[in-house]
Amino acid sequence: xxxDRITWNTEDEVMFYDTDVGGVVHNLAYLRMIEFxxxxxxxxxxxxxxxxxxxxxxxxxVKTEITYRQPARLGDVIETLGWLExxxxxxFWCAFEMRLKGSESLLISCRQQxxxxxxxxxxxxxxxxxxxx
Amino acid sequence: xxxDRITWNTEDEVMFYDTDVGGVVHNLAYLRMIEFxxxxxxxxxxxxxxxxxxxxxxxxxVKTEITYRQPARLGDVIETLGWLExxxxxxFWCAFEMRLKGSESLLISCRQQxxxxxxxxxxxxxxxxxxxx
Amino acid sequence: xxxDRITWNTEDEVMFYDTDVGGVVHNLAYLRMIEFxxxxxxxxxxxxxxxxxxxxxxxxxVKTEITYRQPARLGDVIETLGWLExxxxxxFWCAFEMRLKGSESLLISCRQQxxxxxxxxxxxxxxxxxxxx
Amino acid sequence: xxxDRITWNTEDEVMFYDTDVGGVVHNLAYLRMIEFxxxxxxxxxxxxxxxxxxxxxxxxxVKTEITYRQPARLGDVIETLGWLExxxxxxFWCAFEMRLKGSESLLISCRQQxxxxxxxxxxxxxxxxxxxx
Numbered sequence: 001x002x003x004d005r006i007t008w009n010t011e012d013e014v015m016f017y018d019t020d021v022g023g024v025v026h027n028l029a030y031l032r033m034i035e036f037x038x039x040x041x042x043x044x045x046x047x048x049x050x051x052x053x054x055x056x057x058x059x060x061x062v063k064t065e066i067t068y069r070q071p072a073r074l075g076d077v078i079e080t081l082g083w084l085e086x087x088x089x090x091x092f093w094c095a096f097e098m099r100l101k102g103s104e105s106l107l108i109s110c111r112q113q114x115x116x117x118x119x120x121x122x123x124x125x126x127x128x129x130x131x132x133x
Numbered sequence: 134x135x136x137d138r139i140t141w142n143t144e145d146e147v148m149f150y151d152t153d154v155g156g157v158v159h160n161l162a163y164l165r166m167i168e169f170x171x172x173x174x175x176x177x178x179x180x181x182x183x184x185x186x187x188x189x190x191x192x193x194x195v196k197t198e199i200t201y202r203q204p205a206r207l208g209d210v211i212e213t214l215g216w217l218e219x220x221x222x223x224x225f226w227c228a229f230e231m232r233l234k235g236s237e238s239l240l241i242s243c244r245q246q247x248x249x250x251x252x253x254x255x256x257x258x259x260x261x262x263x264x265x266x
Numbered sequence: 267x268x269x270d271r272i273t274w275n276t277e278d279e280v281m282f283y284d285t286d287v288g289g290v291v292h293n294l295a296y297l298r299m300i301e302f303x304x305x306x307x308x309x310x311x312x313x314x315x316x317x318x319x320x321x322x323x324x325x326x327x328v329k330t331e332i333t334y335r336q337p338a339r340l341g342d343v344i345e346t347l348g349w350l351e352x353x354x355x356x357x358f359w360c361a362f363e364m365r366l367k368g369s370e371s372l373l374i375s376c377r378q379q380x381x382x383x384x385x386x387x388x389x390x391x392x393x394x395x396x397x398x399x
Numbered sequence: 400x401x402x403d404r405i406t407w408n409t410e411d412e413v414m415f416y417d418t419d420v421g422g423v424v425h426n427l428a429y430l431r432m433i434e435f436x437x438x439x440x441x442x443x444x445x446x447x448x449x450x451x452x453x454x455x456x457x458x459x460x461v462k463t464e465i466t467y468r469q470p471a472r473l474g475d476v477i478e479t480l481g482w483l484e485x486x487x488x489x490x491f492w493c494a495f496e497m498r499l500k501g502s503e504s505l506l507i508s509c510r511q512q513x514x515x516x517x518x519x520x521x522x523x524x525x526x527x528x529x530x531x532x
Contacts (some may be wrong), residue, residue: 014315015305016324017159017298021152021207021452023319023519027460028150028430032283035427039281049280049341053289053420058282060467067462071521074154075315092507120422122470147448148438149457150431154319156452160327162299165416169293169376171415182413182474185288186422191415193334194293200329204388208448253289255337283427285420287473292416340420 002018004133007083008041011101014076025078028107029125031066033094037082040114041094044129056119062091063113068106077101087130092116137266140216141174144234147209157204157212160170163241166198167229169264174227177262178217180249195224196246203240206248210234220263224248270399273349274307280342290337291344296374297332300362301346304378311350311397313382322385328357329379336373343367346358348374353396357381403532406482407440410500413475423470424477429507430465433495436481437511440493444483444530455518460492462512469506476500486529490514 010033012018018029042059043049052058072078079101086093091113098108116125143166146263157178175192176182183192205211212234219226224246231241249258276299278284284295290298308325318324338344343365352359357379364374381389409432413415417428441458442448451457474521478500480531485492490512515524 015302016153016155017161019154021154021156022149022455022457022459023154026150026522027463028427028434031427031430035283036281050339053340056421058421061330063464063466064426065462065464068460073316074319096216106502122423148435150434154322155322155326157388160330161294161301164294164297168416169414183472186473189288191288193288196331196333197293198329198331201327206449206450255290282419283425286415287418287420287422288415294416366522398512 005083005085006044006060006131006133007081008037008040008044008083010037010040010080010082011077012036014072014074015079016074016095019074024073025064025076030078030098030110031064033078033080033098034082034108034110034112037080037096038094041082041084046128057116057125058119059116061112062115064109064110065112068108070105071130072100072107084131085128086109090124090126092127096129096130138182138207138218139174139177139264140214141177141216143170143173143213145169145213147205147207147211149207152207157206160201160210163201163211163243164197166213167199167241167243167245168213169216170213170229171227174217175217175247178260182257190258191248191252192247192255194245195248197243198245199241199243201241203238205233205240210265211240216240216242217264220260223257223259227261229265271349271351272310272399273396274310276303276305276306276328276346276348278302278344278345278346280310280338282340285340289343290339293334296344297330299344299346299364300348300374300376301330302353303335303346303362303390306361307348307350312394316325322390323382323391324385325380325382327378328381330376331378332374334374338364338366342362344373350383350397351377353393355392356392358393367393400484403467404482404484405440405443405530405532406480407436407443409436409439409479409481411435411477411479413471413473413477415422415473419471423427424475429467429477429497430521432477432479432497433465433481433507433509433511436479436495437493440481440483457471457518457523458513458515461514462519463509464511465509467507471499471505471506477506479498483530484510489523489525491526514521
């Protein structure tokens with residue numbers, strides 16, 4: 001990946017269903033927010049949702065690494081920044097950082113490796129050439 | 134529906150992901166537990182999960198009516214009782230009651246109307262004859 | 267409720283986590299989208315999320331009635347319109363309609379009754395006077 | 400960790416809400432199943448759910464690493480094996496493997512690092528001595 005990286009930003013306001021009895025956002029809720037950001041980022045990389053539903057060729061998550069640094073709470077606005085980190089022959093990596101809106105302090109850092117597969121067989125596909133920003 | 138009714142029981146221990154910041158089980162979590170009970174009940178009515186995945190003929194929820202009477206909390210064990218309430222030509226009704234294990238007191242009452250459809254077109258199918266217990 | 271009704275609109279783009287193996291949006295996913303709309307509507311009615319987290323006074327769902335008319339699919343944009351339907355002494359009703367963006371055709375109609383309670387005891391509170399638009 | 404390791408097994412039958420339009424189990428659903436296994440394992444380590452709800456001392460996930468090797472489908476029964484991998488002064492690691500019931504073939508491998516915190520302040524607590532099997 002040379003030059004400007006390909007990025008996407010999303011925002012989520014923390015709802016009741018994002019929280020648990022501990023009073024903070026549940027660990028799975030951050031991953032749902034990250035999936036929203038990643039899906040929009042993938043659209044920018046050429047993976048259109050409706051085309052995927054027709055062709056049944058989907059990017060699938062192969063690996064997730066996530067670190068929970070600080071908690072968010074009900075009503076907080078979380079900003080998620082996602083970017084394409086690496087683009088190989090059959091797999092690519094995305095990375096994500098989440099912060100409270102207007103804050104520099106990191107809540108979450110995450111990396112996900114994806115492959116593109118033809119469903120329902122699950123056959124891995126070769127990636128096209130590196131997408132440009 | 135005459136004679137003995139067709140029923141199914143399930144149990145769920147309340148986990149963190151079932152709760153919210155209010156300290157009690159979130160309204161959507163009960164519906165996930167009910168879906169588990171309903172799916173097992175539907176299997177008893179002849180709707181096998183793997184057959185469904187192959188034929189793409191699925192029972193789908195058309196209507197849900199749910200009343201939240203008392204809350205459950207982290208670590209509680211919830212018993213869900215589901216039964217077939219009515220079986221028509223193209224739709225059927227299931228009903229559910231949820232209680233804390235060992236308690237008579239009602240937490241939740243719920244009714245769901247279902248239709249059987251051929252996906253992906255969503256074409257409604259005629260129901261077979263009334264299932265027997 | 268006289269005069270102009272109090273409303274809120276939200277939009278959701280259908281993600282993978284909203285869908286199931288039937289190829290359409292899962293019945294629980296619509297209720298999560300409705301909760302987002304309802305929470306924003308409640309903020310307009312004076313229920314601020316962060317204040318709630320501090321005072322532990324929350325509006326809770328007492329009853330949900332939802333009818334599933336037509337399915338939405340991956341990549342669809344769903345518009346949810348929510349409004350205050352009735353405001354009583356201790357409970358109020360909200361109503362919701364969901365449509366594909368730019369379409370008149372109804373996907374979902376839903377009504378929810380709510381009460382305001384002091385947690386963690388779950389003590390019901392008297393509602394303040396009718397909110398104005 | 401010397402001697403016999405501390406383990407827990409859980410089983411999950413794949414429901415509609417676990418799947419997505421790709422026809423397989425959604426990446427987040429495996430993590431909910433893992434959380435169920437981890438919570439039961441934590442109970443064996445002395446973290447009782449109801450005690451936690453009262454004292455507000457909770458084990459929280461600090462890091463998750465998960466690799467998705469093969470997909471599961473509607474109706475499959477997934478066995479999750481969890482064990483305590485490492486126990487330090489302020490953090491511990493759990494590990495998990497998921498397989499189709501009766502199969503040796505690995506679907507998912509996962510590791511999670513946890514800390515014990517006093518909520519709502521989020522203050523980290525020192526771990527007690529190494530639990531014995």
